[in-house]
Amino acid sequence: xxxxxxxxxxxxxxxxxxxxxxxxxxxxxxxxxxxxxxxxxxxxxxxxxxxxxxxxxxxxxxxxxxxxxxxxxxxxxxxxxxxxxxxxxxxxxxxxxxxxxxxxxxxxxxxxxxxxxxxxxxxxxxxxxxxxxxxxxxxxxxxxxxxxxxxxxxxxxxxxxxxxxxxxxxxxxxxxxxxxxxxxxxxxxxxxxxxxxxxxxxxxxxxxxxxxxxxxxxxxxxxxxxxxxxxxxxxxxxxxxxxxxxxxxxxxxxxxxxxxxxxxxxxxxxxxxxxxxxxxxxxxxxxxxxxxxxxxxxxxxxxxxxxxxxxxxxxxxxxxxxxxxxxxxxxxxxxxxxxxxxxxxxxxxxxxxxxxxxxxxxxxxxxxxxxxxxxxxxxxxxxxxxxxxxxxxxxxxxxxxxxxxxxxxxxxxxxxxxxxxxxxxxxxx
Amino acid sequence: xxxxxxxxxxxxxxxxxxxxxxxxxxxxxxxxxxxxxxxxxxxxxxxxxxxxxxxxxxxxxxxxxxxxxxxxxxxxxxxxxxxxxxxxxxxxxxxxxxxxxxxxxxxxxxxxxxxxxxxxxxxxxxxxxxxxxxxxxxxxxxxxxxxxxxxxxxxxxxxxxxxxxxxxxxxxxxxxxxxxxxxxxxxxxxxxxxxxxxxxxxxxxxxxxxxxxxxxxxxxxxxxxxxxxxxxxxxxxxxxxxxxxxxxxxxxxxxxxxxxxxxxxxxxxxxxxxxxxxxxxxxxxxxxxxxxxxxxxxxxxxxxxxxxxxxxxxxxxxxxxxxxxxxxxxxxxxxxxxxxxxxxxxxxxxxxxxxxxxxxxxxxxxxxxxxxxxxxxxxxxxxxxxxxxxxxxxxxxxxxxxxxxxxxxxxxxxxxxxxxxxxxxxxxx
Numbered sequence: 052x053x054x055x056x057x058x059x060x061x062x063x064x065x066x067x068x069x070x071x072x073x074x075x076x077x078x079x080x081x082x083x084x085x086x087x088x089x090x091x092x093x094x095x096x097x098x099x100x101x102x103x104x105x106x107x108x109x110x111x112x113x114x115x116x117x118x119x120x121x122x123x124x125x126x127x128x129x130x131x132x133x134x135x136x137x138x139x140x141x142x143x144x145x146x147x148x149x150x151x152x153x154x155x156x157x158x159x160x161x162x163x164x165x166x167x168x169x170x171x172x173x174x175x176x177x178x179x180x181x182x183x184x185x186x187x188x189x190x191x192x193x194x195x196x197x198x199x200x201x202x203x204x205x206x207x208x209x210x211x212x213x214x215x216x217x218x219x220x221x222x223x224x225x226x227x228x229x230x231x232x233x234x235x236x237x238x239x240x241x242x243x244x245x246x247x248x249x250x251x252x253x254x255x256x257x258x259x260x261x262x263x264x265x266x267x268x269x270x271x272x273x274x275x276x277x278x279x280x281x282x283x284x285x286x287x288x289x290x291x292x293x294x295x296x297x298x299x300x301x302x303x304x305x306x307x308x309x310x311x312x313x314x315x316x317x318x319x320x321x322x323x324x325x326x327x328x329x330x331x332x333x334x335x336x337x338x339x340x341x342x343x344x345x346x347x348x349x350x351x352x353x354x355x356x357x358x359x360x361x362x363x364x365x366x367x368x369x370x371x372x373x374x375x376x377x378x379x380x381x382x383x384x385x386x387x388x389x390x391x392x393x394x395x396x397x398x399x400x401x402x403x404x405x406x407x408x409x410x411x412x413x414x415x416x417x418x419x420x421x422x423x424x425x426x427x428x429x430x431x432x433x434x435x436x437x438x439x440x441x442x443x444x445x446x447x448x449x450x451x452x453x454x455x456x457x458x459x460x461x462x463x464x465x466x467x468x469x470x471x472x473x474x475x476x477x478x479x480x
Numbered sequence: 481x482x483x484x485x486x487x488x489x490x491x492x493x494x495x496x497x498x499x500x501x502x503x504x505x506x507x508x509x510x511x512x513x514x515x516x517x518x519x520x521x522x523x524x525x526x527x528x529x530x531x532x533x534x535x536x537x538x539x540x541x542x543x544x545x546x547x548x549x550x551x552x553x554x555x556x557x558x559x560x561x562x563x564x565x566x567x568x569x570x571x572x573x574x575x576x577x578x579x580x581x582x583x584x585x586x587x588x589x590x591x592x593x594x595x596x597x598x599x600x601x602x603x604x605x606x607x608x609x610x611x612x613x614x615x616x617x618x619x620x621x622x623x624x625x626x627x628x629x630x631x632x633x634x635x636x637x638x639x640x641x642x643x644x645x646x647x648x649x650x651x652x653x654x655x656x657x658x659x660x661x662x663x664x665x666x667x668x669x670x671x672x673x674x675x676x677x678x679x680x681x682x683x684x685x686x687x688x689x690x691x692x693x694x695x696x697x698x699x700x701x702x703x704x705x706x707x708x709x710x711x712x713x714x715x716x717x718x719x720x721x722x723x724x725x726x727x728x729x730x731x732x733x734x735x736x737x738x739x740x741x742x743x744x745x746x747x748x749x750x751x752x753x754x755x756x757x758x759x760x761x762x763x764x765x766x767x768x769x770x771x772x773x774x775x776x777x778x779x780x781x782x783x784x785x786x787x788x789x790x791x792x793x794x795x796x797x798x799x800x801x802x803x804x805x806x807x808x809x810x811x812x813x814x815x816x817x818x819x820x821x822x823x824x825x826x827x828x829x830x831x832x833x834x835x836x837x838x839x840x841x842x843x844x845x846x847x848x849x850x851x852x853x854x855x856x857x858x859x860x861x862x863x864x865x866x867x868x869x870x871x872x873x874x875x876x877x878x879x880x881x882x883x884x885x886x887x888x889x890x891x892x893x894x895x896x897x898x899x900x901x902x903x904x905x906x907x908x909x
Contacts, residue, residue, distance in 0.1 A: 054534050056570035056792050059554070062524035064567065066574055067581070070521055086850045088827035088857030092499055095491035095600050096525065096586060097545070097556075105483050116526070116554075118547030120590050125488070125545075127526075138493065141485035145495055147824050147874055149860070152496070157525060161549050171524050188839070188860040199850070311840045313847040363485050395576050398517035410617070411740045418742040421515045421628070428517030431578070431617040445576055 061162065061170030063378050068392040068447070073381050076204060077155070080175045080375060083199045084153035087192060089177050091153045094134040100124040102137055105362035114160040127159035131176045132359075132372070139180055140363035149189065150180040155377075167386070172378035180359055180370040187301050190335040190355055191308035193373045197339060197351045198314045200375070206389060208342040209350075211318055214325040215302050216332050216354070218283065221295025222269055226262045235259075239270055240326040265289060272323040276306030279321040305335060333357040335371065347383045351375045394447035398428035400466060400480070401448040403439035409454040416452070416464060420480065443469060450475060490591065490599030492807050497821035497876070502810050505633060506584070509604045509804060512628045513582035516621065518606050520582045523563040529553040531566055534791035543589040556588035560605045561788075561801070568609055569792035578618065579609040584806075596815070601807035609788060609799040616730050619764040619784055620737035622802045626768060626780045627743045629804070635818060637771040638779075640747055643754040644731050645761050645783070647712065650724025651698055655691045664688075668699055669755040694718060701752045705735030708750040730763060762786040764800065776812045780804045823876035827857035829895060829909070830877040832868035838883040845881070845893060849909065872898060879904060 058064040065073055084091065100117055103126045116127040128134050131154045139150065155175045162168050177196055179189045194211055201209045219239065223232045234257055242250055254263050265286065272282040283299050302321060309319060327336040334355030341350060353373030360368050384390050402417055404410040413429045420427040430442065436453055443451035450466035458464060465474040487493040494502055513520070529546055532555050545556040557563050560583045568579065584604045591597050606625055608618045623640055630638045648668065652661045663686055671679055683692050694715065701711040712728050731750060738748060756765040763784030770779060782802030789797050813819050831846055833839040842858045849856040859871065865882055872880035879895035887893060894903040 054531055054566075054792055055528060056531070056566045058524050058570075059526060059528065059552075062526065064523055065521070066571060067519040067521060067576075071519060073522075074520060085826040086853075086855045088825045088830075088855060090496040090500060090824065090826055091503060092494070092496060093502075094493055095487050097488060097491065097588070097600065099484060099488065102483055102485070116547070116549060118545070120545060123488075137483075137485045138487075141487075142495060147496075150496075151825070151857075159526070171526065186861065192858075192860060308843075312843045363483055395519065396517045396580070397514040397519055401517075414737075414741045424515075426515050426517060428580075429621075431621060432615065 059170070060164040061168065063169055063171070063382065066392075068395045069385070069390075071394055071397065072390050072392055073377075076381065077173075077175070077377065079203050080200055080377070081153070081155065083196050083203070084155075084175075084177055086199070087151070087177075087196050089151045089153035089196075091155065092135070092138060093156065094128070094131075094138050094154070096127055096157065096159075097125050098128055098134060098137070100126040102363075103128060103133055106133065111160075114162055116159045116161055129160050130158050131156060131174050131374075132178075135176070135178065136360045137363055139368060140360040140366070143364065143366060148180065148182045149185070151177070152180070153177050167379065167382055169378050169382070172376060175375040175377050176372060178359075178370050178372035180368050182366065182368060185355075185369055185371065187305045187335060188308055190301075190371045191305055191312055191314075193353060193371050194305075194309060194335075194337055195312040195314050197337075197353075197373050197375075198309075198318060201339065201351070202315075202318075206341055206384060207344070209318060210320050210340050210342055211314070211337055212320050212322040212325050212340060212349075213302075213305065213335065213337040214321065214323050215298040215305075215335050216326070217294050217298030217301065217334060218323065219269070219326065221292040221298055222266065222286070222290055225290035225292030225295055226265065228259065228262060231257055231259070235266065236326050239266075239324060240328060242270060242324055270323045273320060275316060275319070276303065276321055279323075280306075301334060327352060327354055331356055337373075344383075344387060347387075350380050396428055396446045396448060398426040398446075399449050400425060400427040401443050401446060401451045402427065402429045403443065403451060403453050404430065404433055405435060405439070405453065405455040406433050409433065409456070409459055412454055412459060412464075416454075416477070419477075423480070425480065450480070488599070489593040490597065492598055492600070492811065495821075497824045498814070498819075500823055500826065501819050501821055502806075505810065506602075506604070506806060508632050509629050509806070510582070510584065512625050512632070513584075513604075513606055515628070516580070516606075516625050518580045518582035518625075520584065521564070521567060522585065523557070523560075523567050523583070525556055525586065525588075526554050527557055527563060527566070529555040531792075532557060532562055535562065540589075543591055545588045545590055558589050559587050560585060560603050560803075561607075564605070564607065565789045566792055568797060569789040569795070572793060572795060577609065577611045578614070580606070581609070582606045596808065596811055598807050598811070601805060604804040604806050605801060607788075607799050607801035609797050611795065611797060614784075614798055614800065616734045616764060617737055619730075619800045620734055620741055620743075622782060622800050623734075623738060623764075623766055624741040624743050626766075626782075626802050626804075627738075627747060630768065630780070631744075631747075635770055635813060636773075638747060639749050639769050639771055640743070640766055641749050641751040641754050641769060641778075642731075642734065642764065642766040643750065643752050644727040644734075644764050645755070646723050646727030646730060646763060647752065648698070648755065650721040650727055651695065651715070651719055654719035654721030654724055655694065657688065657691060660686055660688070664695065665755050668695075668753060669757060671699060671753055699752045702749060704745060704748070705732065705750055708752075709735075727763075734764060756781060756783055760785055766802075773812075773816060776816075779809050779812075825857055825875045825877060827855040827875075828878045829854060829856040830872050830875060830880045831856065831858045832872065832880060832882050833859065833862055834864060834868070834882065834884040835862050838862065838885070838888055841883055841888055841893075845883075845906070848906070852909070854909065879909070 272279050332354040336354035338349035339351040355371045357369050359370050402413040404413040417427045417429045452466045701708050754765050761783040765783035767778035768780040784800040786798050788799050831842040833842040846856045846858045868882050881895045
């Protein structure tokens with residue numbers, strides 16, 4: 052029987068040169084999580100089904116990978132938020148609050164197989180969890196981490212699109228539209244994915260009368276903080292609602308804190324179209340888009356929530372988080388041709404000995420370079436010069452050193468820069 | 481219903497301060513993999529059951545996590561070798577050989593729950609896979625990587641215990657004991673776990689007659705390469721077998737190459753008790769033990785094999801690999817009290833502002849420090865001096881800076897070294 056060697060559909064598996072680029076992106080994300088003092092935690096991929104499904108239902112339940120082992124009803128985690136809530140509830144007495152945690156790992160959803168949809172994928176999450184009241188400074192820090200990550204990653208200009216759920220909730224309550232809250236939020240949530248005519252039709256279906264004009268005015272608030280605040284204050288004068296005013300105050304505080312934290316104003320757009328689905332979030336919400344590739348949707352998003360561990364603990368914990376769906380982001384960038392796969396080795400340097408004595412010298416040069424903290428590979432079988440440089444080319448190393456009898460005799464060991472052809476002394480690396 | 485918030489039995493879940501130490505060890509392993517030019521690959525945790533069980537059977541099949549999703553018979557991987565074999569077979573035309581791959585990831589075995597036995601655990605593997613004949617230089621490199629890892633990790637003195645399967649196979653064939661090969665290898669494999677009397681009894685049961693004396697002589701060969709070679713050559717004179725001579729030659733070449741690669745002779749012990757189980761390996765085999773904690777067994781092991789992808793490809797690929805079972809290693813070191821959990825944050829520096837204006841200054845100092853590539857945390861709510869240093873203590877940061885009105889006025893911003901009490905200028909970090 053011929054055994055199928057392909058990975059399962061919906062599971063991304065990369066070639067080494069692609070994996071190197073994937074890992075580079077992953078390491079940038081990790082670095083910025085650490086630079087802000089987030090500690091990483093690592094929860095099991097398998098959980099009790101009752102734990103995972105305590106809150107979930109509907110689509111989640113259908114998509115979950117669920118199985119029995121002995122008498123145990125087990126499932127693979129479908130996100131990192133539920134395991135983090137369980138972890139936090141389980142270790143309440145031993146964690147320091149505010150608890151700033153990073154978690155990067157694979158999650159599983161048995162979605163219908165489809166291009167660009169994954170059944171196993173990486174989520175890269177940060178959250179700050181508090182026991183007491185949290186100011187929007189925490190929201191700002193989470194957004195500042197996302198800003199630093201994408202600034203370093205250089206996938207082109209990007210925009211942090213920010214809103215606050217107190218605003219839309221305040222409008223809905225101020226306009227006494229509470230019975231249609233879900234429909235209104237869902238409509239705003241999909242407003243960018245439908246045509247203006249479709250929007251009008253669907254808005255009319257909601258039978259909001261004149262009130263739709265205020266909602267339209269609201270979702271057209273977009274721009275820098277000063278601009279948006281003026282427009283929002285206009286609306287505040289009409290609807291006169293406390294939650295709406297709270298939203299304005301939080302947005303204003305967030306705007307100035309982001310600037311104080313060094314986030315560039317040109318990367319921030321306050322945008323009332325941002326809702327982030329129906330439930331869960333209660334304050335700040337944000338998404339991130341690449342300016343030149345808006346069609347790919349949000350590449351990092353998150354927000355403020357009120358009650359993380361409701362299903363696991365009596366303690367009321369609030370938090371703010373941000374998530375990057377790395378597998379889908381990587382796939383999308385690769386499809387757009389925005390990634391370079393230049394190297395098939397983690398080594399920057401390659402040493403290529405032409406004989407046995409040269410090999411021994413190669414070992415000692417390699418040790419010296421590794422002691423400097425650099426990555427270097429040695430070809431472990433002697434090669435001739437022509438073949439050697441072909442290998443160096445194929446591997447995509449930046450520097451290659453050929454060691455023959457002459458180099459050994461004269462004790463001259465230099466690396467050739469594979470792009471410029473220039474030679475570099477050992478002392479200079 | 482109260483929901484159980486504990487992780488499943490047999491699944492390790494660490495507190496932040498433990499996870500920081502776990503990650504430090506993991507990163508040392510990754511660093512040395514990269515420094516030798518191994519590229520990391522990442523295969524799905526879920527595989528087709530037929531793929532995973534192509535070779536396995538017995539215990540493996542009983543322990544596997546297996547389930548259906550739709551019509552698909554799926555399982556969680558129980559090691560990284562089988563997925564790597566599938567990956568290599570699947571990408572044969574696109575990989576560069578020798579293919580030096582690193583894979584670090586979680587694997588799953590539904591063992592009976594028991595202290596120190598894990599159902600989800602990390603393996604940290606490297607392998608070099610070749611299409612053609614491989615010299616023992618490759619074996620040496622894999623061992624050199626393990627050497628560099630444990631040298632940096634500093635868990636005390638350690639010994640690389642090395643043998644070669646051609647030696648014992650040569651003896652068995654030279655003594656015409658082929659029909660008892662498995663039993664003899666299994667006896668040697670467990671020799672250290674049983675008493676000398678038990679060994680004698682079990683050896684007698686095998687009814688090897690005088691031949692047991694040669695086997696005993698063999699398994700007592702232990703020491704540095706010169707010493708062991710003398711003893712092995714004595715045995716060679718008695719049994720006169722080609723495979724045995726091949727084993728001697730390979731051991732000799734490996735010994736000198738390891739020294740050339742900079743592995744310290746004091747960390748190497750050639751030891752004929754090392755067998756590494758019944759099948760799979762065909763040449764070099766090795767284990768690693770901590771000299772002061774021999775009871776914990778091997779902490780890193782591996783060897784040479786002849787046919788990696790037999791079940792997945794017609795191409796005959798040979799290789800040499802090494803594996804560290806990190807979860808168990810970490811658990812054991814923690815049990816022995818050999819690990820320190822000093823810090824609850826990834827940040828080395830903590831900035832503690834006493835008011836709102838001071839907070840704004842804290843943000844800009846933090847940005848400056850992050851630009852230098854360092855990890856720094858800011859307390860996002862103003863605190864008083866007493867509370868501030870208590871927090872710094874609890875978090876276990878190395879340096880903490882309090883910013884009050886005075887510091888702001890005089891523009892003097894210094895970090896206090898939390899262990900020495902000395903103050904450090906911003907310029908010096």
